[in-house]
Amino acid sequence: MKDERLENTIITLHYQQKWSMRKIARELRVSRGRIRRVLVANTIGRATTESDKIAVRKKRPSILDTHKDYIAELLIKYPNITGQRVLEHLKEQGYQGEISIVRDYLRSVRQVGSKEALKMVETAPGQLAAHDWSDYNITFTSEGEKQKVTFFSYILCYSRRQYLSVVENKQQTTLLRELIAAFIYMDGIPRAIRSDNQKACVEQWTPGQPIYNKKYLEFASWYRFEPKTITPRRPLENLKIERPFWYLEQSFLNGREFHHLRIHGTTKQRPIDRYQEEHPYLQTLPLNHYDTSNTIQRVVNQESCICWEGYQYVVPPKYMFESCVVRITPTQLIVYSPDGEQIACHPLAEKGQQERYVGKHQKTSKKPLLLFSDVITRLKAISLEMDPYIQQVKQHKPGSWRQQLRNLLTLKVNYHEDDILLAVRRALEYKVFDASHVENFLKNNSEPRYSEKLVLKTNRNPYEEQ
Secondary structure (H helix, E strand, C coil), rough: CHHHHHHHHHHHHHHCCCCCCHHHHHHHCCCCCHHHHHHHHHHHHHHCHHHHHHCCCCCCCCHHHHHHHHHHHHHHHHHCCHHHHHHHHHHCCCCCCCHHHHHHHHHHHCCCCCCCCCCCCCCCCCCEEEEEEEEEEEEEECCCCCEEEEEEEEECCCCCEEEEEEEEECCHEEEEEEEEHHHHHCEEEEEEECCCCCCCCCEEEEEEEECCHHHHHHHHHHHCCEECCCCCCCCHHHHHHHHHHHHHHHHHCCCCCCCCCCCCCCCCCCHHHHHHHHHHHCCHHHHHHHHEEEEEEEECCCCEEEECCCCCEEEEHHHCEEEEEEEECCCCEECCCCCEEEEEEEECCCCCCCCCEEECCCCCCCCCCCCHHHHHHHHHHHCCCCCHHHHHHHHHHHCCHHHHHHHHHHHCCCCHHHHHHHHHHHHHHCCCHHHHHHHHHHHCCCCCCCCCCCCCCCCCCCCCCC
C-alpha cells in the first residue's frame, strides 16, 4: 500500500540529509528494495514531461471486432436499441462474449447528452396505480408501410406489475373498458389511480385544482378509488407510467424480445414477486362491473334505420321518426322504443364492411291468402272417404267449419295419414265433428311421426273461398 508520508521522508533524508539507503533502511525499518523503488520512481517522475505522463494503451484484439460492422448496421436501423437487444442479435451471429463489453462499446460510439436529476417517490403496497396512452408507428412486414398503433398501459406503482393492451382509440369508453380489464388482470383495485390531464379524466383546471370528468368520477366511485392527476406541464410527476413505456419501446418494439420476468432497475426485484406482496393490499373487485356501454338518443330515419358510425341499423318500420334510446356495447347495438321496450339488437358492423345496412327490413306486403278450396283439396287427397266427413262438418259446425277443417289438416304434421283416416271413420261412426276429438283419439291410439310433437300456430283469419 502506498504511503506518501513515508516516501516523502525517504526522499528528504536521501537528497537533503545525504543519508545512504542502508542508513535509511536501518532507521526507518524499511527494506532497501522499497527505498530504491521510491527513489527511482521520484527521479523518473521529475524527468517526465506532461505529455509523457499519460501512457498510450495498446489496443488489444477484442472478440467484438468481427461484429462491429453488424452493430453499426443495427444502430442505423434502430438508433435507440439497448445493449441487451444488441447482445441478443449478436448471440444469433455466434458471439460468445458477455454484455459488459457490448455496453462499453455502445457507450464509446454514442453521444450521451446531459440528464436531469429525478427524484422517485415510492408508495406503500396497494396505494397507487397509474395509466396512460402511447402511440407508435410500426412497420408491418405484410404491407411494408408504417401504421399508428396505440398502447394502453396500467401499472401498480409499488410492484411495477404492468398491464398492456393495444387499443383502437383513446375515447373515454375505451379507457373505462381497459381499466376494468386491468382490474381483473391484477385481481384488485388500488386506493388511488393517477392519470394525465386527458379529457376523459380531467375536464379543466381551476387555480391549483382539477375538475374531473363526471363519468370518470362515477366510475371511480363504483370501484372506490380516489382519482388523481398530474400538474399541467409536469409530465415527470407521472414517471412511473412513462418509464414503462420506455421499456416497451426498448425491449418490445425496438429490435424485439419482451422479458416479462425482468429484474426492475429501481426495485432490483421482479415485478411479479413484488406483486405477490402487494396483492393482499388491493381492494376486492365488485360483484358487477361498471357498465361502459355508450347510451345515446337517436331518431329513426326515413329508411327505418338508426345511423351509427356510417352504418344503418334496421329497426321496425312503425318506429320511423321516433326518438329511441340506443345502447352501444363493445359487440352489439341495441335499440329501445320510447316506452323502453327492446325493439332491435344487431352485432356491430366490422370496420371496412361493404354492406351499409345491418339487419333486414321487414316486408310490408302481406302474403297472399291461402284459398280454402286448397284446404279441402288437400284433405280429399288423403282419401275420398274424407269428403263425407267434410260435408258433415259443414252441416253441424256452420260457424266454425273452416277452423275445424284447418285444424284437421294440421294433424298431418304430427300423425300418419292412415291413422288420421282411421280416426275420421270413427268420428263419422259416432257423429263427432270436432277436430279436437279426432286429435285426442290420435294421441291415445297412434304413434306420432316424431318423438316430440310439433306445434303449429294456425292463422285465425278466415280464408277466402272460391
